[in-house]
Amino acid sequence: MAEEVVLLDFWPSLFGMRSRIALAEKGIKYEYKEEDLRNKSALLLQMNPVHKKIPVLIHNGKPVCESLIQVQYIDEVWHDKAPLLPSDPYQKATVRADYIDKKIYDLGSRVWKTKGEEQATAKKEFIESLKLIEKELGDKPYFGGESFGYVDVAFIPFYSWFYAYEKCGNFSIEAECPKLIAWAKRCMQKESVAKSLPDQQKVYDFILQMKKHFGIE
Amino acid sequence: MAVVELFGTWFSPYAYRVIWALKLKGISYEYIEEDIRNKSPLLLQYNPIHKKVPVLVHDGKPICESTVILQYIDEIWPQNPLLPADPYDRAVALFWIKFADDKVYLMSKLYQADGEEQRAAVKEWLEMLEVMEEHALIGGKKFFGGDEINMVDIAFSFVAHWLGVLEDVVGLEIFEPHKFPRVSSWIQNFKSIPLIKENLPDADKMSAFSKHGREMMLASKSN
Numbered sequence: 025m026a027e028e029v030v031l032l033d034f035w036p037s038l039f040g041m042r043s044r045i046a047l048a049e050k051g052i053k054y055e056y057k058e059e060d061l062r063n064k065s066a067l068l069l070q071m072n073p074v075h076k077k078i079p080v081l082i083h084n085g086k087p088v089c090e091s092l093i094q095v096q097y098i099d100e101v102w103h104d105k106a107p108l109l110p111s112d113p114y115q116k117a118t119v120r121a122d123y124i125d126k127k128i129y130d131l132g133s134r135v136w137k138t139k140g141e142e143q144a145t146a147k148k149e150f151i152e153s154l155k156l157i158e159k160e161l162g163d164k165p166y167f168g169g170e171s172f173g174y175v176d177v178a179f180i181p182f183y184s185w186f187y188a189y190e191k192c193g194n195f196s197i198e199a200e201c202p203k204l205i206a207w208a209k210r211c212m213q214k215e216s217v218a219k220s221l222p223d224q225q226k227v228y229d230f231i232l233q234m235k236k237h238f239g240i241e
Numbered sequence: 242m243a244v245v246e247l248f249g250t251w252f253s254p255y256a257y258r259v260i261w262a263l264k265l266k267g268i269s270y271e272y273i274e275e276d277i278r279n280k281s282p283l284l285l286q287y288n289p290i291h292k293k294v295p296v297l298v299h300d301g302k303p304i305c306e307s308t309v310i311l312q313y314i315d316e317i318w319p320q321n322p323l324l325p326a327d328p329y330d331r332a333v334a335l336f337w338i339k340f341a342d343d344k345v346y347l348m349s350k351l352y353q354a355d356g357e358e359q360r361a362a363v364k365e366w367l368e369m370l371e372v373m374e375e376h377a378l379i380g381g382k383k384f385f386g387g388d389e390i391n392m393v394d395i396a397f398s399f400v401a402h403w404l405g406v407l408e409d410v411v412g413l414e415i416f417e418p419h420k421f422p423r424v425s426s427w428i429q430n431f432k433s434i435p436l437i438k439e440n441l442p443d444a445d446k447m448s449a450f451s452k453h454g455r456e457m458m459l460a461s462k463s464n
Contacts, residue, residue, distance in 0.1 A: 113316040
């Protein structure tokens with residue numbers, strides 16, 4: 025049966041990148057559709073009526089929403105190649121990526137969206153959170169252990185935004201979290217990651233445009 | 242024989258999710274009541290990052306976060322499944338569980354608010370209920386899980402029982418049954434299930450406890 029896979033996405037989206045990586049890891053051919061978020065397509069609104077957000081994975085006409093749910097779904101359906109989640113139920117239960125969504129994403133946003141005192145606080149908290157994650161990594165090559173897995177997929181997209189965060193906040197993430205950067209560079213050596221992440225300079229240019237749009241100096 | 246322990250608090254909707262799941266599957270467990278103002282060393286050891294309940298401990302191994310716990314329970318004890326077997330149906334169920342989980346904060350948002358903030362909180366509640374009504378309960382199903390409850394029903398349980406207590410505490414009627422007929426039907430069906438009916442914290446007790454806490458909190462806010 026011909027599998028039809030479509031991904032509704034937006035090139036700088038950290039969440040979209042996760043699904044791109046998962047699809048690439050499994051070697052799945054899909055149609056990538058770029059959305060203009062200021063002018064959302066009828067297809068997007070139909071496929072994600074509740075949130076009207078990207079990414080949306082459409083498999084044989086049926087939508088799957090929420091990036092981490094998409095990664096899990098991709099892992100389950102195309103389970104014969106490159107497993108992303110552990111098979112052991114207890115290990116699966118301890119493999120957590122929601123901290124990344126709840127903390128890192130919000131703190132990172134505040135780093136580029138604010139200035140002065142607010143930004144200083146955001147930077148401090150952002151680095152603290154990155155250090156916690158670095159501690160989780162420990163001396164393992166990947167969060168998943170010996171092989172690239174679910175948490176790696178969930179977190180590596182942020183690397184494409186690091187340059188933008190650093191320039192906006194005037195700090196070096198590598199100086200604060202060298203192990204994390206080493207991990208990121210290791211992940212970037214994988215083709216599935218390298219071709220799914222946008223160029224860091226391009227992301228920074230995009231952020232500068234957003235700042236202008238929001239009137240942030 | 243494996244030992245299952247559950248750390249919870251008597252009013253926590255999250256703890257009840259785990260209680261129902263364990264009972265649905267017929268798993269015996271030891272329940273440990275935690276005083277959130279005076280957390281036990283064991284709890285802090287099992288959940289060092291968030292220090293919250295519920296925590297399920299299976300054979301000495303701790304699992305935190307109610308949704309994660311429920312998925313774990315479902316895998317270890319597959320009888321009376323909480324999630325669909327089909328990957329697509331499961332993805333849809335997980336979507337609604339995330340939606341519900343992302344909205345539970347509305348409980349404390351409304352609890353802590355007065356004046357303008359309260360109006361904003363009520364608006365958000367109504368928006369959530371509308372999504373449930375228009376998108377989640379379509380198809381004339383008795384439960385989110387179909388003919389039987391599943392993890393999605395459990396995830397939305399805060400709407401079925403805890404919302405009523407909250408309305409009493411803040412003195413507002415937010416949920417008008419005639420405006421949300423599907424949700425209303427679902428609430429009645431959900432609370433009629435013996436397993437649920439017999440395992441709910443006492444509404445009056447929760448109301449009195451919460452009212453007192455709210456008075457104190459609002460008083461300290463205005464000082």
